[in-house]
Amino acid sequence: MSRASGTRRALWLAFLAPLALGATRSGPTPHRLEVSITEFSFKPERIAVAAGDTITWINRDIVPHTVSATNGRFHSGTIAAGARWTRVLSAADTGAYLCRFHPTMRAALVGS
């Protein structure tokens, strides 16, 4: 390997390594995440989160929904059709949640 190509390789590794770490959620940087509420389901149904992450639920149904922790830790109130609700998560926010209007709609925030 020439000196020039070795330098290029080192630069690429330096650039790609943090991206790879971010993809596995092991870095300290908070993430912005999104959950779609569509066809009476939370998608994804289970999502890996960490304290400090910001998560936004977007209601794509034609009826209102809520995002409510089953342990009462958080409750969005009514999220109208087409509206969204955002929360910065704390470590205690992980666990099951549901829509209070439609209790068959259930999902979970999973600690990563």
Next chain:
Amino acid sequence: MSPTRSLVALALLLTPLGAARAQAPLNDLEMAHVAVTADAIDMDYARIALKRSKSSAVREFARTMLRDHMAVTAQVVALAKRLNVQAQDNAFSQTLVTNAGPIKAKLNSLSGREFDQYYAQNELGYHQAVNGAVASQFIPNISNPEVKKAFEGALVIFRAHEQHADMMVAALTK
């Protein structure tokens, strides 16, 4: 099966809803009328529940029925307006209205736990019957793709209502 549940199921099987099912397929505009009529009937049941029930679970369910059926009706009306058509009254819609009369009278005559159980059983039976008709009789026969999509979306909502009603029935029979 509880007496109330079997009574509701029997009423749904023996009343003209069964006869209406056996008739020729409805056209898109007639099906839209059935959807709006079915919504209106369930909203009437919900309004009675909000007047007569003291159960927080039953009242929350009734509020959800009002919100959701209002939204479905608004969608059907908006679609009809955009397509420049009008929903057409038909035998199926009339049968639903006829069947609803005695059920509303019964609901208005009950109170307490007896009301809650009858309301919950009726909601379960009503959604089962309507969902069955929408899935097997309506959606396969809809011509307009936009109308079909609207019915498929409504069926997702009504199936969630059916499951919710099932949960309510189970909780009230404990």
